[in-house]
Amino acid sequence: MSTSEEKTKEVSANADSDSGGAIILFFIIGFVASLIAGWIIFPKLLYCQKKQPIDFNHVLHMEEVDDGCESCHFFREDGTYAGVPKLEQCVGCHEEAVGEDPEEVKFVNEYVAKEREVPWLIYSKQPDCVFFSHAAHVKTAGMDCVTCHGPIGESTSLKVYEENWITGYSRDIWGQNMSGLKEHAWDRMKMDDCAECHVKNNVKQTSVQTKKGACFVCHK
Amino acid sequence: MFPFIFEWIWDMSHIVFMGGLWYALNIIGIGMTYCIIKAVVDTYQGKGGHHHDEACECGCDNHH
Amino acid sequence: MKKEHEHKAKKYGMVIDLDKCTGCGACMVACMAENNVPFRADETDKLLSITWMRVYKLTNAMPFPKTEICYLPRPCMHCEGSHGHSPCVSVCPATATDYSEATGIVSQIYTRCFGCRYCMAACPYHARYFNWWDPVWPEGMEKYLSPNVSPRMRGIVEKCSFCFHRYQLAMEKAHYEGRHGLEEDEYQTSCTQACPAGAITFGDLNNPHHAVYKLKKSENAFRLLERLGTNPKVYYTSSRKWVRQAGDNYLRDEKDNVIDKSKFRN
Amino acid sequence: MDSALIPKGVRRCPLGHFVLFLAVVGAVLLWGVFAMVLCWIKGLNQTNMNDYYGFALWIWADLAVIALGGGAFFTGFLRYIIGKDELKNIINYAVLIGFICYSSALLILAIDIGQPLRGWFIFWHANVHSMLTEVAFCLSCYFAVLTIEYIPLILENRQADKVPFFHNLSHNMHEIMAVFAATGAFLSFFHQGSLGGVTGVLFGRPFGFREGVFIWPWTFFLFTWSAAACGPCFTILVTKITEAVTKKKLVKDNVIELLAKISGWMLLTYFVAKTIDTWYWASVTAPSMGFFLSDFYTGNPLYGWWILVTEIVVCGLVPALILITERGRKNKTSLVVAVVLASIGVSLNRWVMVLQVMAVPVMSFDNWAMYFPSWQEIATTILPVAYGIILIGISHRYLPIFPQEKELNPVD
Amino acid sequence: MKIDRRSFLSFIIGGAAGTALSPLPAKLTDDLSIWTQNWPWTPVPEDGEAIYADSVCTLCPGGCGISVRKIDDRAIKIEGMKGHPVNDGGICILGLSGLQLLYGPTRVKTPLKKTSNGGWKKISWDEAIAEVAENLGKLRSEGQPQALACISGSDQGTVPQLFRRFMTAYGSPNYMCVPSSQDSYSITLKLMQGAQASAGFDIENADFVLSLGSGIIEGWGSPVCMFKANSACEAKKGKVVQIEPRLSNTAAKADQWIPINPGTEGDLALGLAHLIIKDDLYDKDFVGNNTFGFDDWTDDKGKSCQGFRQFVLENYGPEKVAETTGIDADTLTSLAKSFASASNPVAICGRGQGKRPGSIHEFIAVHALNALKGSINRKGGVWAVPEPNYISWAEPETDAVAQKGLQTPRIDGAGTEKYPYTKSLLNRFAEVVGSEGESPVKMLFVSGANPCFTLPDTGAVKAAFENIPLVVSFSSYMDETAKAADLILPNHVFLERYEDVPPPAGVNKNVIGLSKPVVDPQFDTKHAGDAIISVAKALKGSVGSAFAWDSYEACLQETMGDKWDSLNEKGFVVPDTAPACEKTYTTPSGKFEFFAAGYEQVTIEGDEKWYPLILMPYDSMRLSSGFIGNPPFMTKTVEDTVLKGNDIVVEVNPLTVRESSALFVKDGDYAILSTPKGKATVRVHLSEGIMPGIVAMPTGLGHTAYDEYLAGKGTNFNELIGPVEDPASGLDAAWGIRAKLANIAS
Structure with missing residues (x-):
């Protein structure tokens, strides 16, 4: 009994004298490694990269249409927003390939010919609990598409779609930046971003609880 | 819970309630930080390195 | 934009004519079908059965043959309490339920709710339901689910929303057409629309042009548990005194008196 | 084998016995853990709760353990704020019991909510008007305080204490313990009250609703008061049980008697307040909502008048009278009877304020709702008890919980 | 430098500190909560373009217009069609649940053939048609075409008529329809007015409705139309008096509920007639000018006959009627006064939803009461609604085999001298086929019907089905019934198919509707019309040539002729010829004829000594008791005083229990309910809303087929009762059966 205690004492005495530096060093190693893991590796691992089925060139199409975005992304008669065009709209022009672009050829062969809808990955797709009225924003408030979606119409190619492994959301919803900072309105599309704009623009703030926007304005 | 959260409003209820909360959290946080830092400092000053059966020189009543 | 938003606040509510209600249950199913309400093989334990709209069967407790029955459909009352502090709204710890001054509707956000069930304890009408199970539809049946109402997940509370998504859709159309308000018939709840006996009337209780405005002032109108101060937005009418009295609790010595509505109404 | 860990100068049972004891209680614990995992994986359909009984056994257990754990804050309050110095001989144990009670309460809450992974919304998206938010905040903060109060005890383990840093940390924490204790007392006063507020504010539930001052219904104050009165009783009770199990005297009688006396007076004043509250509620509040008192206590198989009498008289007045009389608290039997009654009383009160509130029909055409817990609910409710016993066992064996133990049980 | 335990610990602490300062914990916490908000196993309905497709619901004979909300090609919800003459936007609980039938698990997804071990084998449509044709061919070659029988849910509309046509062309007279109270009404109208018509009630415009057990708001006739009419009647301060032993919903909503000894409704009608005649309160103008047989008369042979007046005055005095009916004389008098003093009174009978036929005497008595007040073919009265005449196909040519077969007598004895006006007697089916020995029916088609559930004495019906070599179900x-069949040729459900909808039952609305496909067929099913055409074509010969149409749709289009376009566009047509207004009587006298004899009560089965109680069925809107089973939504709305767990709950007056020596139960307790036909374990609900001595049991429960949402719940009332033949029509006239309730142990 007493001998074992003696040993313990010795070990601790030894450790005390020469491991102080090691302790600090290991602390720093652990600290830095986990910071790197948390800030750089983790965000990379969290999202899976998905390619769009067809690489779409917005610029090319903008040149061909008269009505800007609304030529393809239009409102239905009941005021609902049709979103990404269905095959039906595309076929109007693309019954046959009109150009040489391999992407178009792929589109015509894979989808038009087989009458399959293109499984577009939608960057701005909100979760099911969200109700968003394009009509209220575009028609009543007179907002531009660019304000929230950014200059997508100026893109010649579709960027990679990043999907969160856990939540299934697009990265464009939660935000590009891990720290939550955003440069443009379209860098993030979370509830707080909607709320921020509503407060700024003095949209009815009718909630009894929060004195801000009521839940059912944007939720269903 | 933070002023940048959607539900936050600068009104009496929040100030009183969250004031109380943050007050308590701060006491706990600052108190613990103080204890830990002081313990680190004490350790480097060589305090507490006594053997278990010696009297505690700091005079605390831990062992009585 | 700002100016156009400043309309008189609406207060959507319902008047249910209990003389007309036949207890057929169409409102219950209209609600389930509209709102993606799940179902299970055994729904006979009514304390576990999600029915946003539930039809209660009341009897006058008289012996045969003087027995009478009255059916009472009970949606969420969308209580206004005092200034929107309905029994459930103020107790929700996570602000998952809220009262909107613009419509008078008590909302429930399923993704915010974490299932503490405090609101259920607060609601004397038992209008709130907990998802004890994961909602499961038999294979293929999920095809009829409506995209306008978010299906709920297990472990959270749900309740009647006055078919708020119909308001959203109607407003969307109004926005598209450049209008800023809704006509009375543009926003109606599913139960109102379905009731084959025409017992339910729905509209803006603040709007003198809406049918509910007049109906709620009827001599025979009453609300459930008015004395508690919940200030519900669902009114009932019945020509039968015992039915009107069943709407609230009375001390024995009060029972014989005709209900003095002014006393309990704010 | 583990003698190096056992405090100097005290006697402990052989390790084999101890391990056997742990195994037996551990089996019960595992049963509870199994039920808990079932509830998490399969959902709350594992319980017998329903849409009428949204709050049931668990919430009762939660409120009850918090009330019983009130001994920690109130003893701390008496020791550090009021300056009743003798109580330092029982404060460690009070803290440990409190720690067990509060950690259990938090665990139960984590099982009780339908979406445990979203539980943090209660903090993040807090609605400050909700009593439950107040409960959650104060509960978790106070649990932090209890942890802080418990940590030095762990650090005083013979082996841990050898590490200079731990020794210093423990010492420093002791130095400012009064500040923590004061904060804890402040938090505790509030959350004990807000637990009472949980049902007190339900104006849709005439049985639970109470008027009050500002935002606080009378139940807010009654809950704090009853926890302060009965919590120490439970501390005494557990101490007495521990003494009986270890067959050793661990705390001197004067300490117990002081605590008992204070509890007695608290209980008596509580009895008076509760009686006034009940009378006002029965004659003013409930009738204004259309209810007679008898409506709440008749017409159902369980909730009769007996519950009111048991709670207020048998488990309120009787123990109060025993504890305020010197003879009562000096007699070992009557003391134990009193603290048992007080513990039952406060638990019964919490039962009534949770389950009877759910049972009473409010709509005139509604029925009484009865409920019997499922085995999963019972198992998860027993789980904290097993956990508590284990933690007490380990703590008692390896930590210097009872300062007077050495003196009372000299080792030859 | 030594790497020891402490260094490692330090590394861990550093790592923890670093992790805490990285976004990882917060992001993981957040993402996990978002994960719970989007659990992959919770369906997310896809959004798309919302459109409305109009059609007509054919789940019951109500004929309501429906609007189906669709998102892209998914049907989302069924709503009532605004502006439809039958329901104008209203809709019933079954109609609302229709999508659960469309997408539900009970659907037969492909043709099925029963294997020798009782299982099912999927077969192709070609195989299925060939198999049916082969068996039919064999029967014909044996010279036994009459051994083919067909049970159809209805007699009206193109699909039932195609089946009938097939039977004729094939050579079998044994085409049977599922009976209802309309059969009794048809015979009544035939007898009293000479009309080949069904009865339509103009409740909406009546100011006094005397209902003898008819569930006006329980789903009688065209349910939504009746609901609306009832509301309209009440809005105009019309009075409704409900006469029945149980406080049904109709009774609860009526202005007055008068409990009556069950089975004595006919006596009540005659008793009221007595009082009305005695006080000279009848419509003298109508009775004088338009009726025959009211006063005493002399027949061709010079024999003097007693008229209706004398008959009721002699035999139905208030004291006597009070005793039989259990309604006191004062109530009778005031009831007679109210009925007589109303300007548009109407009396209606046919119990519950009117799904069961009844005693012709009772119907005649009630109809006579209407005639006394002239409420025949006028606003607020009973209308003789002629059977729809839009189907005018040429008679099929029959070959020798068919002709021979058609000459054989019908197996059920309908249309014989004894029951000349009765079209079919399905109630005799089980007895005729028998459970053992050679069955006269070798092959059976069942379409739009579920006789193995809806016919009384279901056990015997099922046994009879087993005795038939080949049963083909088109369900x-x-x-x-499908489960008891040997072959299933699954029909499209109503939302996938075209079908004409004859005028709704029980109301005087002359509307023809068109049910249109709202969605594409979900499975490998085939329209029953197409199936029968294919079978006929496969048989070739005269049978095949009787079906010249390429498809059912072509047949329908041709049948509808010039109505087709407007039907297709609007969903309904209201024929401008209004034959319903016809006031002529085609009786021998050319007038409305009263009858002064008969009027016997139907005795129900069972000995009072052993069975002191009376078991009666009751219908509810929340339980579909016809050939369509309850969809899950409907079952969900069923009260726990009707179904508790899997136990059926029967209603009993507390007095019944108190006065019984064999029964000691509290509300909700179990008991054994037995009748001469069977036994069931039930729970007892003590209700003040029912006459002592009566046990009321809900219909529509006790399914043994369908899915887990319906099968095994409760007891099928039809298993506890057998048919009782009405002496006048041969139809089933059983309104109940004697029964006993006893404690489980005894």
Whole structure:
């Protein structure tokens, strides 16, 4: 009994004298490694990269249409927003390939010919609990598409779609930046971003609880 | 819970309630930080390195 | 934009004519079908059965043959309490339920709710339901689910929303057409629309042009548990005194008196 | 084998016995853990709760353990704020019991909510008007305080204490313990009250609703008061049980008697307040909502008048009278009877304020709702008890919980 | 430098500190909560373009217009069609649940053939048609075409008529329809007015409705139309008096509920007639000018006959009627006064939803009461609604085999001298076929019907089915009959198919509707019309040539002729010829004829000594008791005083229990309910809303087929009762059966 205690004492005495530096060093190693893991590796691992089925060139199409975005992304008669065009709209022009672009050829062969809808990955797709009225924003408030979606119409190619492994959301919803900072309105599309704009623009703030926007304005 | 959260409003209820909360959290946080830092400092000053059966020189009543 | 938003606040509510209600249950199913309400093989334990709209069967407790029955459909009352502090709204710890001054509707956000069930304890009408199970539809049946109402997940509370998504859709159309308000018939709840006996009337209780405005002032109108101060937005009418009295609790010595509505109404 | 860990100068049972004891209680614990995992994986359909009984056994257990754990804050309050110095001989144990009670309460809450992974919304998206938010905040903060109060005890383990840093940390924490204790007392006063507020504010539930001052219904104050009165009783009770199990005297009688006396007076004043509250509620509040008192206590198989009498008289007045009389608290039997009654009383009160509130029909055409817990609910409710016993066992064996133990049980 | 335990610990602490300062914990916490908000196993309905497709619901004979909300190609919800003459936007609980039938698990997804071990084998449509044709061919070659029988849910509309046509061309007279109270009404109208018509009630415009047990708001006739009419009647301060032993919903909503000894409704009608005649309160103008047989008369042979007046005055005095009916004389007098003093009174009978036929005497008595007040073919009265005449196909040519077969007598004895006006007697089916020995029916078609559930004495019916060598079901669902069949040729459900909808039952609305496909067929099913055409074509010869149409749709289009376009566009047509207004009587006298004899009560089965109680069925809107089983939504709305767990709950007056020596139960307790036909374990609900001595049991429960949402719940009332033949029509006139309730142990 007493001998074992003696040993313990010795070990601790030894450790005390020469491991102080090691302790600090290991602390720093652990600290830095986990910071790197948390800030750089983790965000990379969290999202899976998905390619769009067809690489779409917005610029090319903008040149061909008269009505800007609304030529393809239009409102239905009941005021609902049709979103990404269905095959039906595309076929109007693309019954046959009109150009040489391999992407178009792929589109015509894979989808038009087989009458399959293109499984577009939608960057701005909100979760099911969200109700968003394009009509209220575009028609009543007179907002531009660019304000929230950014200059997508100026893109010649579709960027990679990043999907969160856990939540299934697009990265464009939660935000590009891990720290939550955003440069443009379209860098993030979370509830707080909607709320921020509503407060700024003095949209009815009718909630009894929060004195801000009521839940059912944007939720269903 | 933070002023940048959607539900936050600068009104009496929040100030009183969250004031109380943050007050308590701060006491706990600052108190613990103080204890830990002081313990680190004490350790480097060589305090507490006594053997278990010696009297505690700091005079605390831990062992009585 | 700002100016156009400043309309008189609406207060959507319902008047249910209990003389007309036949207890057929169409409102219950209209609600389930509209709102993606799940179902299970055994729904006979009514304390576990999600029915946003539930039809209660009341009897006058008289012996045969003087027995009478009255059916009472009970949606969420969308209580206004005092200034929107309905029994459930103020107790929700996570602000998952809220009262909107613009419509008078008590909302429930399923993704915010974490299932503490405090609101259920607060609601004397038992209008709130907990998802004890994961909602499961038999294979293929999920095809009829409506995209306008978010299906709920297990472990959270749900309740009647006055078919708020119909308001959203109607407003969307109004926005598209450049209008800023809704006509009375543009926003109606599913139960109102379905009731084959025409017992339910729905509209803006603040709007003198809406049918509910007049109906709620009827001599025979009453609300459930008015004395508690919940200030519900669902009114009932019945020509039968015992039915009107069943709407609230009375001390024995009060029972014989005709209900003095002014006393309990704010 | 583990003698190096056992405090100097005290006697402990052989390790084999101890391990056997742990195994037996551990089996019960595992049963509870199994039920808990079932509830998490399969959902709350594992319980017998329903849409009428949204709050049931668990919430009762939660409120009850918090009330019983009130001994920690109130003893701390008496020791550090009021300056009743003798109580330092029982404060460690009070803290440990409190720690067990509060950690259990938090665990139960984590099982009780339908979406445990979203539980943090209660903090993040807090609605400050909700009593439950107040409960959650104060509960978790106070649990932090209890942890802080418990940590030095762990650090005083013979082996841990050898590490200079731990020794210093423990010492420093002791130095400012009064500040923590004061904060804890402040938090505790509030959350004990807000637990009472949980049902007190339900104006849709005439049985639970109470008027009050500002935002606080009378139940807010009654809950704090009853926890302060009965919590120490439970501390005494557990101490007495521990003494009986270890067959050793661990705390001197004067300490117990002081605590008992204070509890007695608290209980008596509580009895008076509760009686006034009940009378006002029965004659003013409930009738204004259309209810007679008898409506709440008749017409159902369980909730009769007996519950009111048991709670207020048998488990309120009787123990109060025993504890305020010197003879009562000096007699070992009557003391134990009193603290048992007080513990039952406060638990019964919490039962009534949770389950009877759910049972009473409010709509005139509604029925009484009865409920019997499922085995999963019972198992998860027993789980904290097993956990508590284990933690007490380990703590008692390896930590210097009872300062007077050495003196009372000299080792030859 | 030594790497020891402490260094490692330090590394861990550093790592923890670093992790805490990285976004990882917060992001993981957040993402996990978002994960719970989007659990992959919770369906997310896809959004798309919302459109409305109009059609007509054919789940019951109500004929309501429906609007189906669709998102892209998914049907989302069924709503009532605004502006439709039958329901104008209203809709019933069954109609609302229709999508659960469309997408539900009970659907038969492909043709099925029963294997020798009782299982099912999927077969192709070609195989199925060939198999049916082969067996039919064999029967014909044996010279036994009459051994083919067909049970159809209705007699009206093109699909039932195609089946009938097939039977004729094939050579079998044994085409049977599922009976209802309309059969009794048809015979009544034939006898009293000479009309080949069904009865339509103008409740909406009546100011006094005397209902003898008819569930006006329980789903009688065209349910939504009746609901609306009832509301309209009440809005105009019309009075409704409900006469029945149980406080049904109709009774609860009526202005007055008068409990009556069950089975004595006919006596009540005659008793009221007595009082009305005695006080000279009848419509003298109508009775004088338009009726025959009111006063005493002399027949061709010079024999003097007693008229209706004398008959009721002699035999139905208030004291006597009070005793039989259990309604006191004062109530009778005031009831007679109210009926007589109303300007548009109407009396209606046919119990519950009117799904069961009844005693012709009772119907005649009630109809006579209407005639006394002239409420025949006028606003607020009873209308003789002629059977729809839009189907005018040429008679099929029959070959020698068919002709021979058609000459054989019908197996059920309908249309014989004894029952000349009765079209079919399905109630005799079980007895005729028998459970053992050679069955006169070798092959059976069942379409739009579920006789193995809806016919009384279901056990015997099922046994009879087993005794038939080949049963072919055309059901869309795996119902009891489909389960008992040997071949299933699944029909499209109503939302997938075209079908004409004859005028709704029980109301005087002359509307023809068109049910249109709202969605594409979900499974490998085939329209029953197409199936029968294919079978006929496969048989070739005269049978094949009787079906010249390429498809059912072509047949329908041709049948509808010039109505087709407007039908297709609007969903309904209201024929401008208004034959319903016809006031002529085609009786021998050319007038409305009263009858002064008969009027016997139907005795129900069972000995009072052993069975002191009377078991009666009751219908509810929340339980579909016809050939369509309850969809899950409907079952969900069923009260726990009707179904508790899997136990059926019967209603009993507390007095019944108190006065019984064999029964000691509290509300909700179990008991054994037995009748001469069977036994069931039930729970007892003590209700003040029912006459002592009566046990009321809900209909529509006790399914043994369908899915887990319906099968095994409760008891099928039809298993506890057998048919009782009405002496005048041969139809089933049983309104109940004697029964006993006893404690489980005894």
